[in-house]
Amino acid sequence: MKAVCWYGTQDVRVETVDDPHILNPHDAIIKVTLTAICGSDLHLYNGYNPSMKSGDILGHEFMGEVVEIGPAVTSLHIGDRVVIPFAIACGQCFYCRRQLWSLCDNTNPNAAMLEKVYQDSTARLFGYSHLFGGYAGGQAEYVRVPFADVGALRVPPEFNDEQVLFLSDIFPTGYMAAENCTIQTGDTVAVWGCGPVGQFAIQSARLLGADRVIAIDRFPERLRMAQQYGQADVINYEDSDDVVDRLRSMTGGRGPDACIDAVGMEAHGTTLAAWYDRVKQSASLETDRPIALRECIYACRKGGTISIPGVYSGFIDKMPFGAAFGKALTFKMGQTHVHRYMRPLLELIQRRAIDPSFLITHRVPLSQAREAYEMFCNKEDSCIKVVLTP
Amino acid sequence: MGDNERLLVSLGGAALLLRGLKRGDWAGLAAAAAGSGLLYMGATGRNPLAQAFGIRFVETRDCGRRVEVVKSMTINRPAAELFAFWRDLRNLPRIMPHLRSIDVITEKRSHWIVDAPAGFTAEWDAEVVNEKPGTLIAWQSCDGSDVANWGVVRFAEAPGGRGTEVMVELEYEPLAGTAGVALAKVLGEEPSQQVEDGLRHFKQIMETGEVPTVEGQPRGPQPKTVWSGRLVPRSTVAPSRIISLRKTRYLS
Numbered sequence A: 001m002k003a004v005c006w007y008g009t010q011d012v013r014v015e016t017v018d019d020p021h022i023l024n025p026h027d028a029i030i031k032v033t034l035t036a037i038c039g040s041d042l043h044l045y046n047g048y049n050p051s052m053k054s055g056d057i058l059g060h061e062f063m064g065e066v067v068e069i070g071p072a073v074t075s076l077h078i079g080d081r082v083v084i085p086f087a088i089a090c091g092q093c094f095y096c097r098r099q100l101w102s103l104c105d106n107t108n109p110n111a112a113m114l115e116k117v118y119q120d121s122t123a124r125l126f127g128y129s130h131l132f133g134g135y136a137g138g139q140a141e142y143v144r145v146p147f148a149d150v151g152a153l154r155v156p157p158e159f160n161d162e163q164v165l166f167l168s169d170i171f172p173t174g175y176m177a178a179e180n181c182t183i184q185t186g187d188t189v190a191v192w193g194c195g196p197v198g199q200f201a202i203q204s205a206r207l208l209g210a211d212r213v214i215a216i217d218r219f220p221e222r223l224r225m226a227q228q229y230g231q232a233d234v235i236n237y238e239d240s241d242d243v244v245d246r247l248r249s250m251t252g253g254r255g256p257d258a259c260i261d262a263v264g265m266e267a268h269g270t271t272l273a274a275w276y277d278r279v280k281q282s283a284s285l286e287t288d289r290p291i292a293l294r295e296c297i298y299a300c301r302k303g304g305t306i307s308i309p310g311v312y313s314g315f316i317d318k319m320p321f322g323a324a325f326g327k328a329l330t331f332k333m334g335q336t337h338v339h340r341y342m343r344p345l346l347e348l349i350q351r352r353a354i355d356p357s358f359l360i361t362h363r364v365p366l367s368q369a370r371e372a373y374e375m376f377c378n379k380e381d382s383c384i385k386v387v388l389t390p
Numbered sequence B: 001m002g003d004n005e006r007l008l009v010s011l012g013g014a015a016l017l018l019r020g021l022k023r024g025d026w027a028g029l030a031a032a033a034a035g036s037g038l039l040y041m042g043a044t045g046r047n048p049l050a051q052a053f054g055i056r057f058v059e060t061r062d063c064g065r066r067v068e069v070v071k072s073m074t075i076n077r078p079a080a081e082l083f084a085f086w087r088d089l090r091n092l093p094r095i096m097p098h099l100r101s102i103d104v105i106t107e108k109r110s111h112w113i114v115d116a117p118a119g120f121t122a123e124w125d126a127e128v129v130n131e132k133p134g135t136l137i138a139w140q141s142c143d144g145s146d147v148a149n150w151g152v153v154r155f156a157e158a159p160g161g162r163g164t165e166v167m168v169e170l171e172y173e174p175l176a177g178t179a180g181v182a183l184a185k186v187l188g189e190e191p192s193q194q195v196e197d198g199l200r201h202f203k204q205i206m207e208t209g210e211v212p213t214v215e216g217q218p219r220g221p222q223p224k225t226v227w228s229g230r231l232v233p234r235s236t237v238a239p240s241r242i243i244s245l246r247k248t249r250y251l252s
Helices: A039-045 A111-118 A161-168 A170-179 A196-207 A220-230 A243-250 A272-282 A291-299 A321-326 A338-350 A366-378 B003-023 B026-044 B048-052 B079-087 B089-095 B177-186 B191-208 B239-247
Strands: A002-008 A011-016 A028-036 A061-069 A081-084 A142-145 A188-192 A212-217 A233-236 A258-261 A305-308 A330-333 A362-365 A386-389 B056-059 B065-075 B099-104 B109-115 B121-132 B136-141 B149-157 B164-172
Touching: A002 A366, A011 A366, A028 A081, A028 A161, A039 A366, A061 A142, A061 A161, A081 A161, A111 B191, A161 A170, A161 A338, A170 A196, A170 A305, A170 A338, A188 A196, A188 A291, A196 A212, A196 A220, A196 A258, A212 A220, A212 A243, A220 A233, A233 A243, A243 A291, A258 A291, A272 A291, A291 A305, A291 A321, A362 A366, A366 A386, B003 B026, B065 B191, B079 B089, B079 B136, B079 B149, B079 B164, B079 B191, B089 B099, B089 B191, B121 B149, B164 B191
Parallel strands: A188 A212, A188 A258, A212 A233, A258 A305, A305 A330, A362 A386
Antiparallel strands: A002 A011, A028 A061, A028 A142, A028 A386, A061 A081, B056 B065, B065 B164, B099 B109, B109 B121, B121 B136, B136 B149, B149 B164
16 A cells, blocks of 8 residues: 655655554554644654654544454444544543543553653554554555544544544644633633644634634734634734734733643744744754743733643743743643544534634645645645645 | 672673774774773672662572562552452463463462573473462462562552552562673563563553554565664664764664
8 A cells, every 4th residue: 555654854755565454453444535744743754753763654634434343343334434533542541531532541552662751651643653652654545543443433424524534633632722721701812823723723712702812823824714714813923023012912911811832842933032942952952942832821811721732742941930830820731632522523513613624725645745745844835734635 | 799790791891892892883882882881890890780770679688689670550450350360370471471481380380481681581480379369469489490589469459449559579589690680671671671561561451452562564665774773783784874874863
């Protein structure tokens, strides 16, 4: 089969590889009908994860048709059309039983390796490095799905693939980010980063009752999308002297009630602090650049909430933790508990409260994944979201 | 370190140093550096590696030294079920792959064959010396064992109905002294790691019925030369290639 394989920093190739097989009793094999490149794939593309090996198959946003099931799979049948959550969860452990699916104890074959870094091991992801399990990803014609009963969401035929694909990751991720803000009537929510997760966070904040959403980015097309689909007020931080000041003046001097960092460890900025982070990260003195996170802390109103769907991996410097403590902020973060959100969000799509396919800017055959990665990484051609068809 | 052990370490260190210097490339330099380290350990009788790796020793009454391993894991199943799996010793190789085989001879006595570091195997007879159903199993090796060892596994109900806390305590007399333990640790074949991995597999099997794996899944074709992960790489890998691999963040 054809699959998108990682071979080094900014080096992905479409290669012919063996078809996947059932390896464990709870496995299923899915014939992929649609897959996507995620913003977090770019962290791998740009070489920020040292546990990638050449030949690793990428991709954790995918859907398709069940073509083979293991002997212990009970709820799926051959021919079912399913969306697969990006995190793999066993459904039986302490965390899964508490709906904390992305913290699953049991799905990492390399648990000891991650424990050396985090002291703990969490649920494993498709196509996301050996530190995170080493599972082959879904940017391929076929993919093996472990614990398929637990994860796979069967989708009704009335929806096309583009409407439901993003239930695999970014729609739940944006939704959980907004839900973590415990939004109340009259709230203002500020969202840093208007990439796919930011777009879903903006619309979810609206759906959850936010009075006003302020979107922050530097790409005009992304800010336009936030205005058009999320009725957001926007700040282009490259045109604005100081994002924190600007947010203060837009909120009567008080600051947003909740701040969402949908940027993560590869943040960009124009301030002195931003250059400080770039230099330290390139010298391996700091793994992550927390520019957006610092701004969140300064901008947020006292007693407000910081919600972090953006991915962080290691260490960050110069965190204004005194300000966070002094302002009694609440922090909520982590990988999305996708399994928890798939069904409720499918209902939202069913009720036509949202149509996630608004996000797609590029439709590309899997064979052109290499060019698609390059385009998405450089944000060429106003690229916001690429879907790949095997 | 004992005298024999110091001699052994010194000889090994000297050999590695000489071979490394003879090679005269980057890999040789690394081997020479490792050799110097071993020579230092042999000459001074100190073993900074053991300390750095967090290996714990206990002194015995006859002035011997045993390595102590204590590991625990909470498993979301009733204690009786976990006890029953463990007490059928033939199940243990399923969760600890370094156990090559366990033959149950009588109800109390069993014969163990274990993969030891660097391709060796060790064998012993073990006896269950104490057991309380649903609570604990204690065992010790019999006379004439390759690796003398003592251990107990306890099963205790976790508070609030949150499953069972399983704790393994194990002591063993290392075959090749403290340096051998450090070497095994580097090779990932030291019992502390094996017990920890074993407990995790135990949890995975009891909670989900399978051990997760990625062995046998597809991957892209491999480039001709890859970093072999060996201390001394095969000579077919040119030194310049090794450096460029490191630059491009290959860590396999």
